[in-house]
Amino acid sequence: MTIRELARICGVAVSTVSRAMNDRSDVNPETRARIRAAAERHGYVPNASARRLKIGTTQTISVVIQGELGQLLIEVLEHLGLAFADAGYDTVLSHVAEQHATAGTVERIVREGKFDGVVFLGRYGSADREASSQLSRRLAEIDVPMVFCTTPDYSGAASLHSSISVDDQTGAYELTSHLIAHGHRRIAFVGGGTERDGEHAWALRLAGYRAALGAAGISFDEELVVPSVLPDQLYTMRNGYESVAQWPGSGIPGDVTAIMAVCDAAAVGAARALSEAGRRVPDEVSLVGFDGLDIGKYHVPRITTVAQPLAEIAQSTARVLLATMREPDRAIEQVWIRGRVVEGESVRLLT
Structure with a gap:
């Protein structure tokens, strides 16, 4: 039902229908009531976008x-x-x-x-x-x-x-500290961006990871920071998978005991790549994410993470x-x- 069809049914001008539906005072009350009743009967819904453009609110x-x-x-x-x-x-x-x-x-x-x-x-x-x-x-x-x-x-x-x-930075600090408290020292950070911009979420998480290592007296190893091979898809499962699957050099170092993925989705992708490389989670490599999404909750094993207070x-x-x-x-x-x-x-x- 369009406004023109409603105007034809009611025997009035289109402008009269528009004024009636907008509760304008320059429409006879009986006419306004008749138009509104017809609109309800025929299922007419005013075009909200057009109304916004016209009245400016x-x-x-x-x-x-x-x-x-x-x-x-x-x-x-x-x-x-x-x-x-x-x-x-x-x-x-x-x-x-x-x-x-x-x-x-x-x-x-x-x-x-x-x-x-x-x-x-x-x-x-x-x-x-x-x-x-x-x-x-x-x-x-x-x-x-x-x-x-x-x-x-x-x-x-x-x-x-x-x-x-x-x-992001405090969350990543606490997550890295959690890994350290479980005895891990060779911890990789996987799936971040390729530019060292300190304001993006991934960079803040990397900063938190690095700060936690320093606080525990663990030397920061640049080679354990594995950048995303998909910079336009940082927070995706595909990014986590491809970043681990295409680990620079000869693959995942044997002394790496834990991986922090840039987010939960990337952690799930990383888990797949680890499985294909014959590295079991968590028996051989521990794995954490960030965000607290359902995808991590229902993954086997359930992913340890930092839950964002979304509400x-x-x-x-x-x-x-x-x-x-x-x-x-x-x-x-x-x-x-x-x-x-x-x-x-x-x-x-x-x-």
């Missing part, structure tokens, strides 16, 4: 996700939807393909949709720090409140946007964005929420 928030829609982002998106619904806002997912991840694309999404606020969920921009910084600065020129969720703002020391994320991250994101929408000039917030180590069955105690 939305009560709608756009959640922008770049690239792959992983399980973690989908779970955060669900929590965000609930939090914004409680505040009276609808949530619209705007997905941006990797090749179109530019400020121009996001600006078009925001301006055409006339959204009240934007959440940038997950990674954004490219692995290149300067390109990501430029993107963040361009986004700041869009006059719409914006908050980064599960990722920091890469624009520089004086960040331009508020951000809410798990404390808390989403609620904090909603709080900050709604506050910024009410007060655009409020101070920038950078919130780091601590995760917790969840023991599975993938770590062996060395004697």
Whole structure:
């Protein structure tokens, strides 16, 4: 049922139907009631997008996700939807393909949709720090409140946007310390990026891993940091699998007793590659991930990980964005929420 069909059924102009459905006072009450009754009877639903464009208000928030829609982002998106619904806002997912991840694309999404606020969920921009910084600065020129969720703002020391994320560095520190407490000394870090950018999640986790080794008096070995062979798919099972399967040199060193994968999905992929190489988990190689996703919980053996507090991250994101929408000039917030180590069955105690 279109607005033109409804207008024909009711014997009125299309503009009259539009005014009646928008509760305009310049429509006769009897006519408005007749049109609304017909709309309900025939299942007519107003075009919300067109209405937003016309009246310039939305009560709608756009959640922008770049690239792959992983399980973690989908779970955060669900929590965000609930939090914004409680505040009276609808949530619209705007997905941006990797090749179109530019400020121009996001600006078009925001301006055409006339959204009240934007959440940038997950990674954004490219692995290149300067390109990501430029993107963040361009986004700041869009006059719409914006908050980064599960990722920091890469624009520089004086960040331009508020951000809410798990404390990646502390989580990785505690996870590495867990391995060390179980007697492991030769611990590899697998699946990180190829650029040493200290602000990306993988780099913060690498920093936590390195700090824990130092605190335990274990020398950092650059050769045990195995970069991703798929830099555009860092947080995937395929990345974990390929990074271990294509281990530099002659393969997995025999003295490596534990592997920290960049995330749970990569840990599951790494487990497959270890199995194909004849290295059993955890009997020969212990394995940990990061995120606390279901994929790790149901893997055999269950993956030891750091669980991200996704509901808390989403609620904090909603709080900050709604506050910024009410007060655009409020101070920038950078919130780091601590995760917790969840023991599975993938770590062996060395004697």
